[in-house]
Amino acid sequence: MKIVAIVGSPHGAKGSTARLTRIVLEGAESEGARTETLFLKGNTVLPCLGCDVCHKKGHCPQKDSFEEILEKVRSADGLILGSPNYIFSVSAQMKAFMDRCGGIIHCLGFHGKYGASVVTSGGGDEEPIAAYMDHFMMITGIQSVGSVWATMGMISGDDFPEAISHRARELGKRLVHAWKNKESFPEVQQKMAAFKERMRSLMEYRKEEWPFEHTYWKEHWGLK
Numbered sequence: 001m002k003i004v005a006i007v008g009s010p011h012g013a014k015g016s017t018a019r020l021t022r023i024v025l026e027g028a029e030s031e032g033a034r035t036e037t038l039f040l041k042g043n044t045v046l047p048c049l050g051c052d053v054c055h056k057k058g059h060c061p062q063k064d065s066f067e068e069i070l071e072k073v074r075s076a077d078g079l080i081l082g083s084p085n086y087i088f089s090v091s092a093q094m095k096a097f098m099d100r101c102g103g104i105i106h107c108l109g110f111h112g113k114y115g116a117s118v119v120t121s122g123g124g125d126e127e128p129i130a131a132y133m134d135h136f137m138m139i140t141g142i143q144s145v146g147s148v149w150a151t152m153g154m155i156s157g158d159d160f161p162e163a164i165s166h167r168a169r170e171l172g173k174r175l176v177h178a179w180k181n182k183e184s185f186p187e188v189q190q191k192m193a194a195f196k197e198r199m200r201s202l203m204e205y206r207k208e209e210w211p212f213e214h215t216y217w218k219e220h221w222g223l224k
């Protein structure tokens, strides 16, 4: 299994989110997964321009690392999203990545992959942020197997408490097991099916304006 982790902290590999994500990856690696971590620092992924070119032509005209990151995710079996809590939400870097995935979302272009989410915060409120990243993954076609988080204000020293490290390692292992066993999560599947129907209607409605996505739907999802 190949897993790509995307960490949306400006602190990159040295940040708390990257350190917690690393433990998840160690769990996955212990079950045989190959992993790669990508950091959304600086202008790696610029904000979406809302130009609709991705819907019309299937690529983004902006010159940054987005398309390269996309290729890596496309060729992976699993995706881990890691973000710090920035004002009760994901970081701007992570949000920019999500917004740029509009074309992927319309096509459920990551369908069949498995995911997990990682959040760190200063003082708490991680759960809705993890749920938001899981929801994002669902609308791209990914089934999330769960999440892990840590409140850094409650942690002294450089190491995570063993309870959190254990949860992180187990999450990584669960991700690999889900992929190996082709697991299906009925609740996620149900939401995904409903979302897919919304996108099907959208594609029928926008077929003239968005030829790339309409063709994708005809080829992959049997749109007439």
Ligand SMILES: Cc1cc2nc3c(=O)[nH]c(=O)nc-3n(C[C@H](O)[C@H](O)[C@H](O)COP(=O)(O)O)c2cc1C
Pocket (backbone or CB within 6 Å): 009, 010, 011, 014, 015, 016, 017, 018, 083, 084, 085, 086, 087, 088, 089, 120, 121, 122, 123, 124, 125, 152
């Ligand atoms: C712009 C900004 C906004 C933040 N907002 C919150 C917040 O709303 N709640 C919170 O608990 N921590 C907040 N924090 C703290 C970070 O979530 C926390 O330090 C996190 O572990 C940083 O992860 P990193 O080292 O991977 O960047 C904020 C930090 C920054 C820089």
